[in-house]
Amino acid sequence: MKIKLESKNVDVYYDKLKALSNINMIIPENAVTALIGPSGCGKSTFLRLFNRMNDYIDSFKLSGDVLIDGQNIYEKNILVDELRKNVGMVFQKPNPFPKSIFDNVAYGLKIQGIKDKEFLRKRVKDALVQAALWDEVKDDLNKSALSLSGGQQQRVCIARTLAVEPTILLMDEPTSALDPIATTKVEQLITSLKEKYTIVIVTHNMQQAGRISDYTSFFYMGDLIEFDKTDVIFTNPKQKQTENYITGRFG
Amino acid sequence: MNNGKINRVKDTIFKYVGILACSIGLILLAIFIGNILIDGFSRIDLDFLTSLPSRKAEKAGILTAWSGSLWIVVLTFFISVPIGVCAGIYLEEYGKKGRLTNLLEINISNLAGVPSIIYGLLGLEIFVRLSKMGSSVLAGSFTLSLLILPIIIVATREALRAVPSSIRAASYGLGASKWQTIWYQVLPASSGGILTGVILAISRAVGETAPLIVVGALAYVPFTPKGIMDEFTVLPIQIFNWVSRPQHEFSINAAAAIIILLIITFALNGIAVYFRNKWQKKLS
Ligand SMILES: Nc1ncnc2c1ncn2[C@@H]1O[C@H](COP(=O)(O)OP(=O)(O)OP(=O)(O)O)[C@@H](O)[C@H]1O
Ligand SMILES: [Mg+2]
Numbered sequence: 001m002k003i004k005l006e007s008k009n010v011d012v013y014y015d016k017l018k019a020l021s022n023i024n025m026i027i028p029e030n031a032v033t034a035l036i037g038p039s040g041c042g043k044s045t046f047l048r049l050f051n052r053m054n055d056y057i058d059s060f061k062l063s064g065d066v067l068i069d070g071q072n073i074y075e076k077n078i079l080v081d082e083l084r085k086n087v088g089m090v091f092q093k094p095n096p097f098p099k100s101i102f103d104n105v106a107y108g109l110k111i112q113g114i115k116d117k118e119f120l121r122k123r124v125k126d127a128l129v130q131a132a133l134w135d136e137v138k139d140d141l142n143k144s145a146l147s148l149s150g151g152q153q154q155r156v157c158i159a160r161t162l163a164v165e166p167t168i169l170l171m172d173e174p175t176s177a178l179d180p181i182a183t184t185k186v187e188q189l190i191t192s193l194k195e196k197y198t199i200v201i202v203t204h205n206m207q208q209a210g211r212i213s214d215y216t217s218f219f220y221m222g223d224l225i226e227f228d229k230t231d232v233i234f235t236n237p238k239q240k241q242t243e244n245y246i247t248g249r250f251g
Numbered sequence: 252m253n254n255g256k257i258n259r260v261k262d263t264i265f266k267y268v269g270i271l272a273c274s275i276g277l278i279l280l281a282i283f284i285g286n287i288l289i290d291g292f293s294r295i296d297l298d299f300l301t302s303l304p305s306r307k308a309e310k311a312g313i314l315t316a317w318s319g320s321l322w323i324v325v326l327t328f329f330i331s332v333p334i335g336v337c338a339g340i341y342l343e344e345y346g347k348k349g350r351l352t353n354l355l356e357i358n359i360s361n362l363a364g365v366p367s368i369i370y371g372l373l374g375l376e377i378f379v380r381l382s383k384m385g386s387s388v389l390a391g392s393f394t395l396s397l398l399i400l401p402i403i404i405v406a407t408r409e410a411l412r413a414v415p416s417s418i419r420a421a422s423y424g425l426g427a428s429k430w431q432t433i434w435y436q437v438l439p440a441s442s443g444g445i446l447t448g449v450i451l452a453i454s455r456a457v458g459e460t461a462p463l464i465v466v467g468a469l470a471y472v473p474f475t476p477k478g479i480m481d482e483f484t485v486l487p488i489q490i491f492n493w494v495s496r497p498q499h500e501f502s503i504n505a506a507a508a509i510i511i512l513l514i515i516t517f518a519l520n521g522i523a524v525y526f527r528n529k530w531q532k533k534l535s
Contacts, residue, residue, distance in 0.1 A: 053420065
């Protein structure tokens with residue numbers, strides 16, 4: 001097991017509010033790691049550390065080290081746009097651009113200055129195939145992405161992220177706005193993607209965490225309570241709090 | 252009477268008060284437009300649009316007036332839109348929220364409420380005299396640009412603010428820089444709103460009279476402007492000039508010119524409404 005992401009002694013504050021305290025955690029490569037815990041416990045905050053999306057929040061303050069492939073990504077010489085090409089993110093609500101499906105998926109490449117039409121077409125197709133959406137949209141790539149269903153929109157967003165060929169995928173409750181069928185599709189997709197990607201997913205759905213993740217970490221009020229293989233967390237957790245949460249006996 | 256019944260009666264009363272209030276405005280407008288149409292409609296023909304001004308009412312036309320208006324509008328557009336939109340983008344996207352931006356913001360809102368004649372005086376001093384432009388199309392356009400800049404800036408900022416933050420997040424998340432995010436996502440998504448603001452601002456500029464009189468637009472110009480340094484007149488000034496003459500023939504001319512001016516402003520407003528609707532559909 002190779003370590004892909006790591007946080008060392010991480011504290012996060014929003015002004016006076018301590019959102020994460022002393023988080024030490026590793027995330028293995030080519031596996032799905034689920035972050036679970038009650039609302040407001042800091043899962044999204046933790047997830048956004050790895051592509052530095054918290055930087056846009058004025059009150060955000062970080063101490064400690066956040067490492068990707070052993071490199072501290074909060075060092076001065078890190079180029080944030082380069083970092084984000086390697087660390088893709090899928091958001092809770094599908095948020096396609098108000099543009100065509102093709103332009104949505106090609107956007108990440110176009111902003112890198114890639115103009116070669118043939119190349120773009122190929123990458124867009126590959127990404128849509130990977131996102132299990134190609135067959136549904138291949139005939140109308142010029143249709144507005146906003147005209148798709150919620151589940152399709154979310155898969156456009158996943159395809160858009162894959163087109164840039166990151167190695168890490170961060171997903172913040174990617175199925176919470178989707179119906180059961182669309183959810184199943186996205187879950188299958190995540191499972192099929194882990195061969196190539198390191199995936200970190202926030203979810204409130206215990207069954208989902210159980211179904212798709214290899215590792216699970218349980219957060220509670222800014223603390224990392226427990227991190228282990230998913231089957232261990234679900235069958236034999238070491239902490240009472242974890243057990244209570246998983247069995248639904250709390251919050 | 253129980254409470255529900257009282258409320259329903261209140262509802263009905265309020266409804267009729269509202270209808271009355273609306274109709275007063277509409278009826279007055281209808282009377283005004285009807286009056287103008289009766290007076291002026293038969294006067295409008297090709298000759299009226301293509302004739303130079305004249306001392307004889309039946310020979311006089313509005314060629315210099317509408318071509319002057321056209322010059323002014325086009326030039327004002329090219330001066331005010333780049334400055335106004337850029338200022339709006341800066342304030343909304345780049346300006347650090349602090350004392351200075353607050354001060355700027357308050358002042359821009361204040362500027363939108365300054366009477367237009369004050370802008371005229373400012374233009375007279377800065378453009379006509381200090382910059383030695385004289386009473387030219389250019390000086391008039393700069394003055395009107397000052398006048399409508401606050402409108403464009405405020406509209407730009409509102410349009411930018413209406414772009415959902417999820418779009419920005421998605422763009423940043425894919426590795427876009429701030430500039431790329433603004434250029435490729437935020438501006439296209441807000442262009443409808445910005446355009447609406449720009450057109451409304453321009454239609455305001457079309458109707459302005461006072462500031463242009465102050466910077467020296469003439470009531471009588473015997474030629475159309477050939478360049479930006481030429482003297483000029485505009486439709487509202489021509490109308491004002493005709494209305495203030497005693498002969499009845501001239502007030503007919505004025506009515507006809509008013510119809511033309513109304514057509515222009517209604518058309519501009521119509522286009523603005525059209526773009527706004529299209530834009531709102533696109534964003535939701
Ligand atoms: N932009 C922000 N500014 C200030 N405080 C914030 C901000 N975002 C989150 N917080 C606070 O940080 C804490 C952790 O929030 P976070 O969004 O990470 O929780 P979460 O575990 O993702 O919750 P949820 O399951 O509801 O999404 C919360 O107390 C929240 O109020
Ligand atoms: Mg969250």
